Amino acid sequence: MSGPLLxxxxxxxxxGGLKALSDFNLxxxxxxxxxxxxxxxAGKTTAFNVLTGVYQPTQGEVRVSGQRVNGRLPHQIxxxxxxxxxxxxxxxxxxxxxxxxxxxxRGQAALNEEGLGAGAKFRGAMRNYxxxxxxxxxxxxxxxxxxELTRQAEHLLEVMxxxxxxxxxxxxxxxxxxxxxxxxxxxxxxxKVLLLDEPAAGMNTREKADLMVLIRKLRDExxxxxxxxxxxxxxVMGICEQITVLDHGETIARGAPxxxxxxxxxxEAYLGDSYLESHGGAA
Ligand SMILES: Nc1ncnc2c1ncn2[C@@H]1O[C@H](COP(=O)(O)OP(=O)(O)OP(=O)(O)O)[C@@H](O)[C@H]1O
Numbered sequence: 039m040s041g042p043l044l045x046x047x048x049x050x051x052x053x054g055g056l057k058a059l060s061d062f063n064l065x066x067x068x069x070x071x072x073x074x075x076x077x078x079x080a081g082k083t084t085a086f087n088v089l090t091g092v093y094q095p096t097q098g099e100v101r102v103s104g105q106r107v108n109g110r111l112p113h114q115i116x117x118x119x120x121x122x123x124x125x126x127x128x129x130x131x132x133x134x135x136x137x138x139x140x141x142x143x144r145g146q147a148a149l150n151e152e153g154l155g156a157g158a159k160f161r162g163a164m165r166n167y168x169x170x171x172x173x174x175x176x177x178x179x180x181x182x183x184x185x186e187l188t189r190q191a192e193h194l195l196e197v198m199x200x201x202x203x204x205x206x207x208x209x210x211x212x213x214x215x216x217x218x219x220x221x222x223x224x225x226x227x228x229x230k231v232l233l234l235d236e237p238a239a240g241m242n243t244r245e246k247a248d249l250m251v252l253i254r255k256l257r258d259e260x261x262x263x264x265x266x267x268x269x270x271x272x273x274v275m276g277i278c279e280q281i282t283v284l285d286h287g288e289t290i291a292r293g294a295p296x297x298x299x300x301x302x303x304x305x306e307a308y309l310g311d312s313y314l315e316s317h318g319g320a321a
Pocket of ligand 1: 053056076077078079080081082083084085125
């Protein structure tokens with residue numbers, strides 16, 4: 039088996055006196071569908087922020103495809119194959135669904151050309167300048183590139199069940215569809231690993247059921263590793279093969295859904311006895 043696509047090794051992060059994440063370890067391989075759960079304030083979003091370069095760990099190492107990425111910027115880590123969605127939806131609200139996805143596809147194409155490291159800024163500036171002229175003159179090369187980006191974005195809208203919303207402004211989409219558009223946009227950056235922060239938040243029961251099917255389909259169709267933060271236990275337990283449970287920044291359990299939901303520490307910290315009662319008692 040090849041090595042992990044995403045790895046956290048002994049990662050800790052501190053905000054003043056608060057240890058938001060302590061000695062956090064994680065490995066996501068191709069084809070994995072893992073969950074990250076825990077009570078409010080447990081450190082789940084902080085973990086996403088450290089993995090994606092929004093925060094720098096106080097200790098430990100984050101690796102993407104075996105490369106240490108501590109100190110890299112979020113867009114550089116994205117370029118290495120890690121994409122995410124946010125708990126609070128972040129879309130270009132006044133752009134159409136299609137353009138939201140095209141922006142992501144275009145950004146990735148630009149990064150492929152510019153690369154990273156020395157000279158990337160200069161190459162980026164030159165590319166912007168060149169693109170400006172190509173767009174102004176509507177050169178055949180520019181038009182062909184536009185058609186290709188449109189094709190890619192349309193395909194992603196189709197996969198996410200949003201083809202019918204192609205030309206609607208993102209802000210006019212129902213909430214559940216905005217969440218799916220965010221996933222389409224993340225996919226536009228061609229990730230190897232996808233981090234989903236509460237993808238089902240605000241969705242009704244039907245939308246959640248559809249989302250479960252869709253997340254599995256994305257994993258299979260795009261050969262992804264997926265890590266999901268989610269409070270909806272039916273969804274997490276229903277789709278994830280391995281679940282990590284955080285409480286006050288500490289990893290209190292990790293394992294298959296059946297192991298995790300019968301773990302006494304997890305029940306005490308998060309699930310509560312009412313969960314146990316409604317699910318027929320501990321294993
Ligand atoms: N930038 C920051 N500065 C200071 N404290 C922070 C910062 N980011 C997160 N925290 C704190 O770290 C802890 C973990 O927060 P985090 O948002 O990761 O929790 P969470 O598990 O995602 O919670 P929720 O389920 O409510 O989203 C909280 O106590 C939070 O207040």
